Amino acid sequence: MIVALTGATGAVGSAVMHHLSRQDWVEQIVVLGRRRPDRLPGRAHFVRWELGDRWPDEAVSAAVGRGADVGSGVDAGRGADAGRGADAGSCVDALVHAAFIIEDTSRQAEAFAANVEGSLRLISTAAGAGVRHITFVSSANAYGLRSGPDPLAESEPISDAPSHFYLHHKFLCEIAIRSFAQLGGDATFAIARPCMVVGPGVANSALSTMTSDPLIYPAPAHSSYQFIGVDDVADALARIVGSMAGGTFNLAPDDSLTVRDIARAQGHRAIGVPLWLARKASDLGFATGLTTFSSRWVTYGDPVMRPSRSRDVLGWRATRSSREALRLIAGITQG
Template sequence: MNGGAQAVRARHIVITGASGDIGGYIAQFWLARDSDVTCLTRSEAPPGTERVGWALGRAVPDGVFQRNTVVVHCAFNVEESRDRGAAFDEDVMGSLLLYEDALRRNVDTFVFVSSANALGLADRGTKPRYRVESEVSKSFGRHTYSQHKRDVEAQLIARNGSHGTRLIVLRPSMVVGPNFRNSALQAFQSRVGIYPSPTRSWYQFLDVEDFAHAMVSVVESGVDGVFQVAPDDAINVRQIYDISGGTVLDVPLRCASFAADVAFRLRASPFSGHWVSYGDPILSSAKLQETTGWRPHRGSAEVWRKFCTGII
């Protein structure tokens, strides 16, 4: 952690994954703060930003990274790949190549958008257990997305030496925003779902605007390190389905995992059994709040309710 941090104002932002839900919102958020925003993307970029053609795993074109640049790395395979080796090469090795490019060009700050899943498999309990940044899980099961996020975190921190580039790792809970559409959110809005121990499996829903404010607060406060970003509460899967107006059936973990694997092999589902778990690891954002003064404006239940009603 940078003990002598000084407040800075980010002017040139380079974002990967800006064609995705979170990256696209972050790009627009920085634009609204009068920053110059460049998007490294294989497809379209948000209006008002400069688009540079690029894909994770390739070298960044010359001239994109400058000394005053803040790199925000959002690009990652969230939906499950059917080729795990290719996903590792793209997500893990590609992220490390991007970081090395940033170091060679002496960018000001590198922000890696990680995930609560980097803490490994979730606990099952009648109450959520809030985990801090220093906690490390040795249990990932078959959850390759979790492993890849954790691998990138560990490698970035190991490479973070005496150079001048500041490293920030942000570890958010499940981010929800306008028009977000991924397999997890769609499953939670289904009329009937199956889930192991729905009253003892927990999630935190984070408003994407709160996440954007958290990112800005860390970048512009001049600090570095690992920060978890989450609301101060959590809700269980039964409550999630109650809010969305659906019904959830309690099934054993092994049965739910087997059913998901079969559906995935038949291409009837976008995710396999390795996504079946007792919810997400539940995060404490006390470090972030104490360091920067950031506070979440909405709790998990409010965020999910507003999302289901189309308000966010």
């Protein structure tokens, strides 16, 4: 099988790339990205591509056909004939789309163009070019602003949160991909929803908040999170691709932690503040450069998920509980 992958310079994409490189059933990996990963496995080829480009059919075919990198980017989505090759996409069996803008930005229109329009442009043109299986890496945040201890299975409806850009973008992408699947055609579509990912190479403002002391958060005794190791995410995605399974797959352990639990596991204090105050403070901090996120990232925790289909269809289980995975965050040694 020949698998294409976006987002390989990120922690999740990198883990997926290296996990796939160790699978006997993967013949070649085509890494699509703006820059070449530092460590490219032997069976992997790099094709220059940017989030927002079409499926780079001619460049991918050239890379797979001659076993070389294609770095110019001329044919990777912007050329006049991009996406028009009748047989070009058939050389790739599967695509895993893991590239996405996560961190907050004042350039919301650009984030929407990349995350939503760009993702759907890539996915639709890849399917049109003949890629048989397409996996979109979504998030628990596609469930919207729901939080609490009651886990949500894959069959539960997702919910929009327009004032929270990342949640909103994941929701819109999932809705569109479901529509693609309902239209029929030869491509099978899968959606993977990991909870908060931790492990080597994973660093973002959310994890920085989780390790702060004191941990200032709205309703810390009731705001909940789940944590999953990046290696478990890579394993689940490889199982989805290898089995060519379609549908939605929640990726999470069985347990969840409140923000107060998270603070206590580190020997830190958790201080509760009203949600409105946390949002006002984060907007002020973001505007002045004191924080890396605005109110677009302030919620009562994440939705808690139950990975029902991941177990039943893929035979997958997280190898760590949320409490165990929490220790993978740099600097956490207690718990």
